[in-house]
Amino acid sequence: MTGIIVSRLLSALPILVIVSLITFAMIHLIPGDPAAAIAGLSATPEQIANIRHDLGLDEPLMTQLVRWYGNLLHGDLGRSLLLGQPVVEATMFRLPVTIGLSLFALVITLVIGLVSGVLAALRQNTWVDQAAMMFAMIGISLPNFYLGLLMIILFAVDLGWLPSGGYVALWDDPLHWLASMTMPAASLALLLAGLLARITRSTMLEVLRQDYIRTARAKGLPRRLVVVKHALSNALIPIVTVIGIIVSLLISGAVVTETLFSIPGVGQLLTQAVLNRDYPMVQGGLLIVTALLVLVNIGVDVIYAFLDPRVRYDGG
């Protein structure tokens, strides 16, 4: 098991190096003078020169690159121009909010996606199957911000059941957190639940056709036992690999959802940074979030190897 973890970490290393290189290059790809772009149209030449000096843009490219990696190894990603706060600190402060939202959405996704996918497969070509797949199709076609807006109109404005904003930290007031996060998490989860339901259904159908399922049924095992123990536990293995993709899509979706529901998470932080040309924040935030995603994917790989002995004994 340790071998698998180490080999996955090692194979992620070049990806992380290239990811950091791309984020470093970002500021240099701004057309024209990056310092002038950051300073804005009304800036004086002195202000522009100051920004250039603060960001080290007046030094040779190689010096900048060496310093970027030097600082990176010390956990220093520069200072946000907008907040005046170190980028790492600002991101880490907002991260628990986004993780909370994503986990809540992930739970909804897993429950709806797995249940409807399994039901659709067991009742293949009946109205249950068709309804579940239609629901999934609408789910993957509905933009999450549109669903969020419709939910605000219905549940916050018309019915007054749920608040449309006003974030409270989980540990301050769990019930209020649940109320304020239900709409964001649900609007975020629907697309992914649709995706997961489609994958679960096809994987289940694939497994249910296998000979060992027929054998289990033929020797008189009850249907429920066969479905849960023989079919589902095997179908879950390929489904686990999709979790990495789902988490990546969750983070993408959270950017919009946080802005829509005024949730002070990393997504909102980065959108504000982009709108205010706070490039150090954009670079650093993007790098941190992506690095975490790479780690999540390694975790998924390890769980996959743990669940599937074939991968484990091959040594991955």
Added chain:
Amino acid sequence: MTAADSGLDGGIDPGADPGADMEDVPERRLSPVRLALRRLLHHRLFMSGFVVFVFVLVIAVLAPWLTSADPDKLAMRYRFLSPSPEHLFGTDNFGRSLYSRVIWGARLSMIIGVSVVAINAVLGTAIGAAAGYFRRIDNVVMRFNDALMAFPAVLLAIAVTAVLGPSLNDVIIALGVVYTPRTARIVRSSVIVLREMEYVQAAVAAGAGHWRILRRHILPNAMAPLIVQLSFLFAYAVLTEATLSFLGVGAVPPTPTWGNIMAEGRQYMVDAPWIITIPGLALMVTVLGLNLLGDGLRDVLDPRLRIQQ
């Protein structure tokens, strides 16, 4: 594809009405392309998606003739009119005709979708084919590809527009950067399999050059998964562009993209909900149509990935 062109596909009279002989000829006597077309025509979900797509495409092309009011024309006297026969979709906070804006929005969405698909078809195929065919560059190209795919899609798109600037062209480039690696990966995996096929080995043995082998023997056979990918990509591109506009990092207002219209209508959603519901519905129906189209294409062209049984 090739059998049909050379007339070796079972003696179908080339002059006959294709619609007529497709009904009567048994499937095994049809060429692959005609067989695929025939199956697509009988695929109900594909056909409904296709109809929606063509409908939006026609609206996009005919936008200048379908609208009489300038989508950007301000008319403060007519602010917040709800949908009525005179103002089909109502008006917004500046009294602009929402009908005109939504129709022009369809045009922008289609321009973006087509452009991103074109970028992917050309660059994604080139990168994927090169990486899959020439082993020496495979590792380097694919590590770079993996790194680009490691970024969350919307975040990377936002960062690229932050770098390039908020215009329609820059959004297209950003979406190209985000999605081309995904297309390249799909092309690469087909090419790797095809490269080992015996008929490709035979072509190598017969002295065919790399370019000829790729163009004549490998790429035509790698088309099916690519076409499926591009149809879904169209949907992602339309959806992600709307997301970027909605966040305010897409094409600058007052450009009538669906995302922009919804972002502007957001603060009036209690009193004038039509400003967000109508463009949102247009967006959803378009994406739904494209997804149905993609599902149908996958069922017919790439049966290994079939979801509908």
